[in-house]
Amino acid sequence: MTESPAPPLADRKARAARWFADLRDRICTCFETLEDELTGPNAERLAHLQPGRFERTSWRREDTSVADPGGGTMAVMRGRVFEKVGVNISVVAGRLTADFAEEIPGTDADRTFWAAGISLVAHMQSPHVPAVHMNTRHIVTGTGWFGGGADLNPVVADAQDTADFHAGLKAACDKHDPGYYPRFKQWADDYFFIKHRNEHRGVGGIFYDYLDSGDWEADFAFTRDVGEAFLATYPPLVRRHMQRTWTDAERRRQLVQRGRYTEFNLVYDRGTRFGLETGGNPDAVLMSLPPLAAWP
Amino acid sequence: MTESPAPPLADRKARAARWFADLRDRICTCFETLEDELTGPNAERLAHLQPGRFERTSWRREDTSVADPGGGTMAVMRGRVFEKVGVNISVVAGRLTADFAEEIPGTDADRTFWAAGISLVAHMQSPHVPAVHMNTRHIVTGTGWFGGGADLNPVVADAQDTADFHAGLKAACDKHDPGYYPRFKQWADDYFFIKHRNEHRGVGGIFYDYLDSGDWEADFAFTRDVGEAFLATYPPLVRRHMQRTWTDAERRRQLVQRGRYTEFNLVYDRGTRFGLETGGNPDAVLMSLPPLAAWP
16 A cells, blocks of 8 residues: 555544544444334334434533534434444544643643544343444544444354454454454453453454554544444344344343443443543443443 | 550450441341331232342452451342342451552551451332441551441432431431531542532431541440441331332432442442452452442
8 A cells, every 4th residue: 555645634633523423324324224123022022112213412522721622422322122322423622631641642742632533332122132332533632543443242252243243343454454453353352351350341352542554544544444344244243133032031141241341331441431530521421331230 | 535545456356357247247137127027019019029138158368468368258138128238247458559558557667457347238129218338447557447437328318318317327426526427427428429420429428537536445436336326227217218119210210320329339439449459359349339220
């Protein structure tokens, strides 16, 4: 691949922000279609619910340190297939605290930052359909980079699902750099780990951060391909399992697994803790928490 | 009050540890009695459950830095009044990490510590019966002190319950020092606060730590009186509300309030975070989490 000169900063920001919004729209449309496809005993079991539709709520960030602190839009659907799914996008700007800036590249001379991203968490009605998380983002400080990832969270791991999910992400990675998948898979294994339980959250996926190869177009294209891979890979897993009935014991195991997911997010997840500590919108930050969780 | 000379260290430890175990026994007996008192429509509604009885599980702490690292006993009951209540006692010894020792008095020359305590969290079947937390402990390093507290967590605050709970704790405080209640109530208000929600967890109570007045007998007597006040004050609140029926909407609000409780414990609670970070038994550390919680 030949390196392209980076487009002007304003264009880079605008294109990234537009991509996250477009991806959000396509994901929402696809997930609403899945809601309409539920038939048979599960549709009867959940007959008290309508096929889900996303509801969007916009919020503005309060911050007087910059002219336009930005904000975001939460899209939340509570349906018959997706018990609760949130697809949030945000475009925010501000000034990092000195403490937090220590960990963030490009903030020595100036602690202002700009960030845009998409963040998705789906908790499913059926214990047979794996929960999932996907997030990609573009951050600009004195430098700029992409980050993100996706991981699959089944109640009971299904070898075919795990293989398909990883294959989709690997193909997206391999298109750009044969070193990406092994590195980003390992990063996910290290990151999505519930230390106090000594157990992984889910069956992994990929995680990457600070991606700045020197070729902005290539890094942006990779981040788009991660989104495309998610959209190509996850809905077939939903379709594979969504019509299968489940028992109360299976539902119970799902609620316990969601308890573990809650532990990870509140104790370890960097985005969650950063959002809570810096006065983010708690409803948007905690959108990732399950609708219902149990501790046995 | 005249100050008594402190008894020898071994006696102090033994008496404190025995008190926590005795208090545990009395609380468990009392709570099992409440289980037997459920009658009427709530007993019919929960007819699939037996009146609860505590089950005890002992665990040993793994730590080769000291001859006897100790351990504890969890007592857990899942019943018709108490959906899940844990009453844990522990007597542990070890050596603090240098990082953690920085925050702990009496560890400059020697980072070994000894700690005994009781910790109770009750999540109730009925949304009308407030959840509750109570904990007292005795810590010995190069110095020694008592700490603890109790706080009430109703779904919807009931003025009489709040007044009675605080009156019981205030009487225990006032018996020892007229300055205790205002100070320890404020400490609870500051501590049991969910910063990212800008809301208090529950209707407060008392919280105290590093209590070392110079009179060990007096400090131990105060800590015993906090336990006595809990045992005298909370069961009447349970009896006051436990026979009242509830609606699905009330149950739903209870599960959401438990979500908030979970957020506090996993994000802010010092004991929980310390336990998780130092490799405590996660089941004992997370005993405080609710059996079922919801995020709206």
